[in-house]
Amino acid sequence: MIVIAHRGASAERPEHTRSAYELAIAQGCDFIEPDLVISRDGVLIVRHENEISGTTDVAGHPEFADRRRTRTIDDQALEGWFTEDFTLAELKTLRCRERLPGLRPQNTRFDGQDPILTFEELLDIAAAGRVGVYAELKHPTWFRALGLPLEEPVAAALERRGWLGADAPVILESFESRSVQRLKATTGCRTGQLIALEGRPHGGSEMTYEQMLAPRGLNRLRAWADAIGPDKAWLDRKPGLVADAHAAGLQVHCWTFRPENAFLPREFQRGADPAAHGDMAGELARAKALGVDAVFCDLPGAV
Numbered sequence: 001m002i003v004i005a006h007r008g009a010s011a012e013r014p015e016h017t018r019s020a021y022e023l024a025i026a027q028g029c030d031f032i033e034p035d036l037v038i039s040r041d042g043v044l045i046v047r048h049e050n051e052i053s054g055t056t057d058v059a060g061h062p063e064f065a066d067r068r069r070t071r072t073i074d075d076q077a078l079e080g081w082f083t084e085d086f087t088l089a090e091l092k093t094l095r096c097r098e099r100l101p102g103l104r105p106q107n108t109r110f111d112g113q114d115p116i117l118t119f120e121e122l123l124d125i126a127a128a129g130r131v132g133v134y135a136e137l138k139h140p141t142w143f144r145a146l147g148l149p150l151e152e153p154v155a156a157a158l159e160r161r162g163w164l165g166a167d168a169p170v171i172l173e174s175f176e177s178r179s180v181q182r183l184k185a186t187t188g189c190r191t192g193q194l195i196a197l198e199g200r201p202h203g204g205s206e207m208t209y210e211q212m213l214a215p216r217g218l219n220r221l222r223a224w225a226d227a228i229g230p231d232k233a234w235l236d237r238k239p240g241l242v243a244d245a246h247a248a249g250l251q252v253h254c255w256t257f258r259p260e261n262a263f264l265p266r267e268f269q270r271g272a273d274p275a276a277h278g279d280m281a282g283e284l285a286r287a288k289a290l291g292v293d294a295v296f297c298d299l300p301g302a303v
Helices: 018-026 062-067 105-110 119-129 140-145 151-160 177-187 215-221 241-247 280-289
Strands: 002-006 031-033 035-038 044-046 069-073 076-080 132-137 170-174 190-195 227-230 251-257 294-297
Touching: 002 018, 002 251, 018 031, 018 119, 031 119, 044 119, 044 151, 119 132, 119 151, 132 151, 140 177, 151 177, 170 177, 170 227, 177 190, 215 241, 241 251, 251 280, 280 294
Parallel strands: 002 031, 002 294, 031 132, 035 132, 132 170, 170 190, 190 227, 227 251, 251 294
Antiparallel strands: 035 044, 069 076
8 A cells, every 4th residue: 555645744743844754754655745835936835725824933923914814715714824925035934833733732842943845845855765746736726816827837847857757756636626637738647636525626627526436427537537535534435435446447545544533533543632643553454455545644654
């Protein structure tokens, strides 16, 4: 089973940091996974979201106080600071913080140590560690409407390294199916269609996520995806999903396996503390027994 270090070893270091990725590589992961957003001057950066108040110390920078905004992105109202309002040079003055301090207080001791990574720097880390890159494009329709498309600079960065085509050590993914289609057309790299539990992709889609997982939908996805990336809860909600996907020629890469009770199904929880570690190994063993091809995991060293 392929191990994808979800934002690095993010159960042990603040996510999307150099230290998280290098730890995951040392632990033997197959791929490191970044989420990609973009700066005002068009540089791809590695962050969970374009709203960065929860993952950086931006709120402590008085010089940026007047850039606090309220925006509605993909139907969700957000208040904070957004990457598209900052140049790369400004973003590089910030330092990363643990996104889930209530569940991962041990990680807060690393707050303030790592700067934000660019996609190019992430690619350097992967190349040095001889692992693949499994990159997710976040809110591509939003950014394209701002004149800051994500797909083209991703393709350009990969082309500069000769990392194009199906044999490249790269898989590209998004919840937005039109973005995945664009990535497949511009890079030829392997691609993954992310699948949420409810709704349909933003940016336009003829299918809901649920319809995508029906046999007919899976066969249609094969036109632009090599894998599906379903929320792991679909394994219980839709028995036979793995077999159906394999029959359509798609791999199944499930997300996200995390050690804390707060993220585990009840049968794998241990004790009442949401932050305590439960039986993630048992949950992973079940996924492997079901035929899942790859897992996104916050604790890659335990897989």
